[in-house]
Amino acid sequence: MKQRMILIASLVLLLAVIGYMVYDLFFSESDRSTNPYDYGLAELRKSDSALIHYNEVQQFSIGLSEVYGIATDPAGRIYVTGADIVEVFSPEGELLSTFPFQDTAYCITISPDGTILLGMEDHLEFMSPQGEIINRWKPVSEKSILTSVATDGTDVFIADAGEKIVYRFNMKGELINRIGEKDSLAGIPGFVIPSPYFDLGLGRDGELWVVNSGRHLFEAFRPDGTLISTWGQPSMEVEGFCGCCNPSHFVILSDGSFVTSEKGIERVKVYLPSGEFSCLVAAPNQFDEGTRGMDLALDPNGRIILLDPWRSQVRIFVHKEDESDGNR
Amino acid sequence: MHEGGKDKTVGRRTFIRNGVQISIAVGLGGIATLVATKAGGDEFVWQLDPSKCTQCGRCANSCVKSPSAVKCVHVYAMCGYCDLCGGYFLPETKILDTAAEHQLCPTKAIKRTFIEDPFFQYTIEEDLCIGCGKCVKGCDAFGNGSLQLQVRQNLCDNCNECAIARNCPSDAYSRVPADKPYLLNGFGKEKPDIT
Numbered sequence: 403m404k405q406r407m408i409l410i411a412s413l414v415l416l417l418a419v420i421g422y423m424v425y426d427l428f429f430s431e432s433d434r435s436t437n438p439y440d441y442g443l444a445e446l447r448k449s450d451s452a453l454i455h456y457n458e459v460q461q462f463s464i465g466l467s468e469v470y471g472i473a474t475d476p477a478g479r480i481y482v483t484g485a486d487i488v489e490v491f492s493p494e495g496e497l498l499s500t501f502p503f504q505d506t507a508y509c510i511t512i513s514p515d516g517t518i519l520l521g522m523e524d525h526l527e528f529m530s531p532q533g534e535i536i537n538r539w540k541p542v543s544e545k546s547i548l549t550s551v552a553t554d555g556t557d558v559f560i561a562d563a564g565e566k567i568v569y570r571f572n573m574k575g576e577l578i579n580r581i582g583e584k585d586s587l588a589g590i591p592g593f594v595i596p597s598p599y600f601d602l603g604l605g606r607d608g609e610l611w612v613v614n615s616g617r618h619l620f621e622a623f624r625p626d627g628t629l630i631s632t633w634g635q636p637s638m639e640v641e642g643f644c645g646c647c648n649p650s651h652f653v654i655l656s657d658g659s660f661v662t663s664e665k666g667i668e669r670v671k672v673y674l675p676s677g678e679f680s681c682l683v684a685a686p687n688q689f690d691e692g693t694r695g696m697d698l699a700l701d702p703n704g705r706i707i708l709l710d711p712w713r714s715q716v717r718i719f720v721h722k723e724d725e726s727d728g729n730r
Numbered sequence: 731m732h733e734g735g736k737d738k739t740v741g742r743r744t745f746i747r748n749g750v751q752i753s754i755a756v757g758l759g760g761i762a763t764l765v766a767t768k769a770g771g772d773e774f775v776w777q778l779d780p781s782k783c784t785q786c787g788r789c790a791n792s793c794v795k796s797p798s799a800v801k802c803v804h805v806y807a808m809c810g811y812c813d814l815c816g817g818y819f820l821p822e823t824k825i826l827d828t829a830a831e832h833q834l835c836p837t838k839a840i841k842r843t844f845i846e847d848p849f850f851q852y853t854i855e856e857d858l859c860i861g862c863g864k865c866v867k868g869c870d871a872f873g874n875g876s877l878q879l880q881v882r883q884n885l886c887d888n889c890n891e892c893a894i895a896r897n898c899p900s901d902a903y904s905r906v907p908a909d910k911p912y913l914l915n916g917f918g919k920e921k922p923d924i925t
Binding site for chain 2: 439441442446591594666
């Protein structure tokens with residue numbers, strides 16, 4: 403009797419073990435779906451909602467599959483460009499015009515007289531406000547990858563990620579000087595540009611701000627190339643710039659603050675003119691993972707105009723205080 | 731019996747001779763086919779397409795080899811030689827040095843070498859790499875994507891049914907010609923620094 407009980411107990415135990423093995427081999431999916439080597443980007447994409455001082459008030463789709471640059475004019479019209487075309491939208495997002503051209507533009511700006519400056523891979527093209535190509539400069543260099551252009555109507559500043567230099571031209575297309583070349587005596591460290599994200603913009607006092615993205619620094623220069631100041635720090639935390647080369651794009655607000663966009667951890671932030679972190683415009687969870695190339699512009703009402711290439715949209719953000727004042 | 735039937739009978743010597751000749755012909759034919767196949771590059775090996783890879787970690791555990799025949803490969807032509815390398819450092823790292831606690835790789839298989847300010851070179855030590863793809867994910871998210879997973883053909887047993895391919899959730903594995911065994915992304919792929 404005792405032996406029979408032991409035999410039955412052994413059989414039950416054996417069946418239980420076999421049952422567990424079968425379940426583990428063929429039905430247990432939990433371990434397979436878990437990656438023990440997960441990088442954990444989800445944690446990095448979390449942010450404190452109290453830091454977000456802006457609301458997204460509007461977004462509209464653009465008809466381009468390949469988009470790179472966005473700009474605004476003094477009337478608040480929004481210009482978007484990429485492969486073969488410039489699309490012009492009203493401040494409300496209504497498509498006003500489409501200006502076709504050949505080649506692909508990687509950056510765009512509007513001069514004070516309304517001329518549209520398009521940065522192709524290695525040269526600039528000038529388009530009239532009516533959409534006609536009125537000038538085409540010769541290629542800057544064989545290695546050029548033009549990523550940003552700015553003008554005050556007198557000088558044209560071009561960021562070249564291929565040559566890792568900024569050029570200053572006059573409006574005739576004559577090179578005046580190169581800006582940002584490594585010069586230890588002048589305290590200029592030189593630009594480190596690991597990937598083609600190399601933005602520039604003009605400040606309130608006519609100074610030129612350039613993102614030294616490989617060093618995670620903003621650098622300010624006088625037009626003659628003299629280095630004035632720098633700020634910035636690498637960090638995955640919200641106060642710094644993450645990854646290999648950030649910020650990828652920026653625009654300067656009327657009070658001298660900086661609005662920056664980053665890739666890797668997709669986020670848009672505001673920094674005070676001193677370089678101190680101020681607030682978030684948009685948190686990572688407001689973007690699709692992997693979004694990059696978020697060019698920025700500013701309209702006359704202080705709205706932040708963001709190009710979202712992943713969603714093929716223009717997205718507009720307004721400060722929460724301004725929104726309550728009815729500035730939409 | 732018909733008289734002509736006598737002609738159709740085959741002698742033992744003739745039968746053996748014919749058999750030997752046919753065997754030699756078949757053997758030579760087989761060898762010729764094998765040589766032609768080799769010369770024509772029709773042999774295939776397993777490889778994964780980095781553009782489909784999601785770095786799920788299964789390459790590290792599914793391979794019949796231990797450690798896996800899948801390794802991280804560095805396409806140097808794409809690398810930014812960054813100080814703050816997303817493929818080398820843990821995301822929360824604030825001090826950029828070679829301390830083990832700051833490194834992302836679970837086996838510390840990436841060697842960081844100072845080149846000149848502010849550039850650093852990152853080299854994969856294949857003996858230590860387990861093919862988990864953690865560094866690939868970091869490089870892809872924050873850098874240029876110069877770190878990529880590949881089946882190292884000198885380590886792969888080229889099984890008929892690849893265990894990793896069977897488990898790959900993104901269908902990144904396929905047979906590729908043995909004379910072009912690597913599938914690398916980016917502008918440096920024409921000259922991969924691997925043999």
